[in-house]
Amino acid sequence: MPRQITAFSNPLIKRVRSLREKRHRREERLFLAEGLRILTEASEAGVLPEFVFFAKDGAQHPLARALIDAVEARGGEAIETDRDILAKLSGKDNPQTVIGVYREFETGLARIDRAAADIWIVAQSLRDPGNLGTILRTGDAVGAGGLILVDDCVDPFSVEAVRATMGALFTQRIATARWPEFLTWLRAGPGQLVGTSLNATQDYQAPRYEAPTFILVGNEAQGLPADYEARCDLLVKMPMLGKADSLNVAVATAVMAYEVLNQRRPR
Amino acid sequence: MPRQITAFSNPLIKRVRSLREKRHRREERLFLAEGLRILTEASEAGVLPEFVFFAKDGAQHPLARALIDAVEARGGEAIETDRDILAKLSGKDNPQTVIGVYREFETGLARIDRAAADIWIVAQSLRDPGNLGTILRTGDAVGAGGLILVDDCVDPFSVEAVRATMGALFTQRIATARWPEFLTWLRAGPGQLVGTSLNATQDYQAPRYEAPTFILVGNEAQGLPADYEARCDLLVKMPMLGKADSLNVAVATAVMAYEVLNQRRPR
Numbered sequence: 001m002p003r004q005i006t007a008f009s010n011p012l013i014k015r016v017r018s019l020r021e022k023r024h025r026r027e028e029r030l031f032l033a034e035g036l037r038i039l040t041e042a043s044e045a046g047v048l049p050e051f052v053f054f055a056k057d058g059a060q061h062p063l064a065r066a067l068i069d070a071v072e073a074r075g076g077e078a079i080e081t082d083r084d085i086l087a088k089l090s091g092k093d094n095p096q097t098v099i100g101v102y103r104e105f106e107t108g109l110a111r112i113d114r115a116a117a118d119i120w121i122v123a124q125s126l127r128d129p130g131n132l133g134t135i136l137r138t139g140d141a142v143g144a145g146g147l148i149l150v151d152d153c154v155d156p157f158s159v160e161a162v163r164a165t166m167g168a169l170f171t172q173r174i175a176t177a178r179w180p181e182f183l184t185w186l187r188a189g190p191g192q193l194v195g196t197s198l199n200a201t202q203d204y205q206a207p208r209y210e211a212p213t214f215i216l217v218g219n220e221a222q223g224l225p226a227d228y229e230a231r232c233d234l235l236v237k238m239p240m241l242g243k244a245d246s247l248n249v250a251v252a253t254a255v256m257a258y259e260v261l262n263q264r265r266p267r
Numbered sequence: 268m269p270r271q272i273t274a275f276s277n278p279l280i281k282r283v284r285s286l287r288e289k290r291h292r293r294e295e296r297l298f299l300a301e302g303l304r305i306l307t308e309a310s311e312a313g314v315l316p317e318f319v320f321f322a323k324d325g326a327q328h329p330l331a332r333a334l335i336d337a338v339e340a341r342g343g344e345a346i347e348t349d350r351d352i353l354a355k356l357s358g359k360d361n362p363q364t365v366i367g368v369y370r371e372f373e374t375g376l377a378r379i380d381r382a383a384a385d386i387w388i389v390a391q392s393l394r395d396p397g398n399l400g401t402i403l404r405t406g407d408a409v410g411a412g413g414l415i416l417v418d419d420c421v422d423p424f425s426v427e428a429v430r431a432t433m434g435a436l437f438t439q440r441i442a443t444a445r446w447p448e449f450l451t452w453l454r455a456g457p458g459q460l461v462g463t464s465l466n467a468t469q470d471y472q473a474p475r476y477e478a479p480t481f482i483l484v485g486n487e488a489q490g491l492p493a494d495y496e497a498r499c500d501l502l503v504k505m506p507m508l509g510k511a512d513s514l515n516v517a518v519a520t521a522v523m524a525y526e527v528l529n530q531r532r533p534r
Contacts, residue, residue, distance in 0.1 A: 041511060044510065045510065130397055134518060137511060137513065138514065138515070138518055140510060141506075141511070141513075141514050143509060166511060171509060171510045171511065205529065205534065238408070239409075239528065242406075242408050242435070243311065243434075244408070244433060246404065246408075247404060248404055251404070251517060255521055267470065267472065
């Protein structure tokens, strides 16, 4: 039976609200996801929140009802509250009707089973939460195994990143590592490391990619460091006919990932 | 010779600052672009601002110097100011060192010469300025002619959209139209209208696209209306192997646009 909270001063409300800050997420090992669509995607992927907050009218929806029942059956807590408190938790004037509080996933490379997929995406110093979310969605679409975040990247558990993943956060594996650690792990097994770079001489449609393919993209402004490029098995570039000579990093990732997929899929 | 403005109360400062609001942009037919990179891209594309604001240290850069000289030679005005005022104009604590005020482009369909390019991108009810910017950058990269915004889209002259285009706003044509007007214009000349849709049965790599190809993408949340899809010459979809069954609209646009380009480019 859901309990009710309607006081802003409630300690749980304060605690959950603090998860919008990275420092508190790291301490608590919890993060927020908002909206019935994302929470249902998570549930379908077998991931349920520790807490689910909902407005009374939000619980009318059959998917919300199913979610609340599942959370309670699994020993989590469902909390009925009001729109004002949901707005406070989400930081938005017009909040979603359900908000979930999830346990952070372990993000060690040891959790990555490279044999589980033919495509993996590796992003170095990725800074924009929207790009991270878009890349995870693309990974989901091309059947990638997940995303490996190398060096200092945006926090994948930030509210903005979670929102931008549209639920793909729960279907894709996420790992974080420094570059040397990643390279050591990569070279301990099969895997072709393909860097995308403006410095490449090879067209991205020229090679036949080998599975598992690790698609490596660099920071939004700087691209990949030269010494990282030197460690790739292949460096490739997309044609750019325009004047700007740059693509958004999530776009470059997607164009590469679809090329790798297209080479392998039956048609 | 640049004049100096250091007073927040200066009427020009107030006027320029107001351009961050759509209402004032429409009244003045002016918009803001920030940063030496974007302003230089614009200049290389033959577009100079009516006003350029710069901090004293910003003018040291040779590109900034060249820009200031070009603006003054063309009868525009260069205004030396300080970081506080640049911050006020840009709305950011850490502003770029140069800010330009540009005359809005005409965005009637009549300005689109469809014979000028083999690819055109058409976005319907696009709402996110980041997506608009990313799509324009992609258009620049694939050699598209420009972007036609159908129905109620985000303002391409908003500060956020201009920033996200990274300068491609000045290399790509932009038009705005309601759907009936667009269709009438389209059917008055050659052009294959290719819609991307989850409802399509045809794989996006199956057809041979005909030039000029008009790639049509729909709203971020809703996709294309069914009756719009019915008016397309082709409806195609990308493979989606994942659970989420959705791609970011700028990603879908890019994957399609590179397919069209790849069918035609020499390799």
